[in-house]
Amino acid sequence: MRIALNARILQAPRTGIGQYLSELIGALHDESQLELELFHGWGWSRQLPPAALPGYSQWATLAKQVPGAYRIRRWLDQRRFDRGAGRRGVQLYHEPSLWPLDFAGPMVMTLHDLTHLHYPETQPRDRLAEIERRVGLAVERAQCILTDSQFVADEISRHYGVGGSRLQVAPLGYAQRFHPREAEWLDVRLAPLGLSPGGYLLCVGTLEPRKNLSQALRAYARLPEAVRVRFPLLIVGMAGWRSESFAAELQLALATGQVRVLGYQSDEALAELLAGARLLLFPSLYEGFGLPVLEAMASGVPVVLSARAALPEVAGTAGTYVEPGDDQGWCEAILRLIDDQAEWLACRAQGLQQAQRFSWKRCARITAAVYRQTLEH
Incomplete structure (x- = not known):
């Protein structure tokens, strides 16, 4: 054929x-x-x-x-x-x-x-x-x-x-480059960015309204100061159509020094950043699938996400779901997976198992x- x-x-x-x-x-x-x-x-x-x-x-x-x-x-x-x-x-x-x-x-x-x-x-x-x-x-x-x-x-x-x-x-x-990585290996890759394995939160996706980045910024701003100092929020993705709609909100977050926009990353760089994150935050309002969610789970990283569109099909019972607009709920879910190591490990194990279905x-x-x-x- x-x-x-x-x-x-x-x-x-x-x-x-x-x-x-x-x-x-x-x-x-x-x-x-x-x-x-x-x-x-x-x-x-x-x-x-x-x-x-x-x-x-x-x-x-x-x-x-x-x-x-x-x-x-x-x-x-x-x-x-x-x-x-x-x-x-x-x-x-x-x-x-x-x-x-x-x-x-x-x-x-x-x-x-x-x-x-x-x-x-x-x-x-x-x-x-x-x-x-x-x-x-x-x-x-x-x-x-x-x-x-x-x-x-x-x-x-x-x-x-x-x-x-x-x-x-x-x-x-998911591509084979998305897999759990040893902390010692990640140390070398993340050090030039001033990061350490498990020491940051991550958002991945084109910067456009339906990705609902504002939700992640609002939830992150509610975290205690000590948590934000310890866990900066990294945003990876290209500027999309109408990304200016939340530019002011993003600029305020960037001014704190605790939120960083890394822009578009190469395939391998993204895989390294995912494997080193404590959590992936994925508050998207609409997805036909949601590849970053699957790639994070395959990398051994728990995901806090919206229960919208196709996302529950991808994350299954491994995802920690919070409704869009529930700023306090997002904040509490993030804190729980930072503070409770047993729950973090359980979500990690469920995510790795869920990823094997794809x-x-x-x-x-x-x-x-x-x-x-x-x-x-």
């Missing part, structure tokens, strides 16, 4: 969908009788690029300045895709994101969440217009739609009327089965 995968998103620094695609491609290489052709917009390859490709920052700047930039780029992509797919004898096209290119043969798409419906303000206006125009048509056209969680599958079924074998859940996995190998196996079933019909 010769499968075309739209890999253009790998030009950007790899966050949620980029991580999904890079890990899925790697795992699909172990599936027999699959030949992957990766379309990058400017060309094709059969190998996963090792890092973000050149040109992303220039494109991001251009998209803000040129009206209709998304439509222009899509028109160019479509022409290159058509030529390449024909020459390579592509039998099936897999779109790993919101709106697929046109393809005469069978098409599978992955719909990770319905953020564009729940939080349209998190998208640039031009991009949102393209999403709204194309996603419904794409859902109608796709022979099969893959999702990361049953929660999103149910949402798609309700909103778009899709069901049966056309909708398949393929839960995500793997990229399983995700690839389900995805490959969808490819085969689609081509057989």
Whole structure:
């Protein structure tokens, strides 16, 4: 089977969908009788690029300045895709994101969440217009739609009327770099940042409203001064759309010196930071899966999180759940897992066990089965 995968998103620094695609491609290489052709917009390859490709920052700047930039780029992509797919004898096209290119043969798409419906303000206006125009048509056209969680599958079924074998859940996995690490090893890696293993709290995610970073900041501010001095709060992630909406709140927190924004981190640096954290705080309001939660559990780090959207599917009984808006509840949960070592160890053990339910190998196996079933019909 010769499968075309739209890999253009790998030009950007790899966050949620980029991580999904890079890990899925790697795992699909172990599936027999699959030949992957990766379309990058400017060309094709059969190998996963090792890092973000050149040109992303220039494109991001251009998209803000040129009206209709998304439509222009899509028109160019479509022409290159058509030529390449024909020459390579592509039998099936897999779109790993919101709106697929046109393809005469069978098409599978992955719909990770319905953020564009729940939080349209998190998208640039031009991009949102393209999403709204194309996603419904794409859902109608796709022979099969893959999702990361049953929660999103149910949402798609309700909103778009899709069901049966056309909708398949393929839960995500975690990369092998996410695992518990010895304190002595972490000491060397964390020392340049002025950190020590187990000596800080961590938030991971793009800085945008639905990630609810303000909740973590408010809960952290309620902790006793001595606790905040001992456990600084680190925030890892790129600035997202409308991140300025909580800029003032963040600036106040930064002024204390107890909150630090580290920005985007490389894959290995993020794995080290997760493994060294006392807790991951994940107050997100909406997630189609929540990879940082799984990666933290696999690293032996307990998670305090919202019981929203797909997050309970990922954390199961291993998560410590607090409702968004309950500032005191968040504060108490954090203090409990700092002060009570027995509870911290129990949550750690449950998290490690829960993480074993997920793997990229399983995700690839389900995805490959969808490819085969689609081509057989």
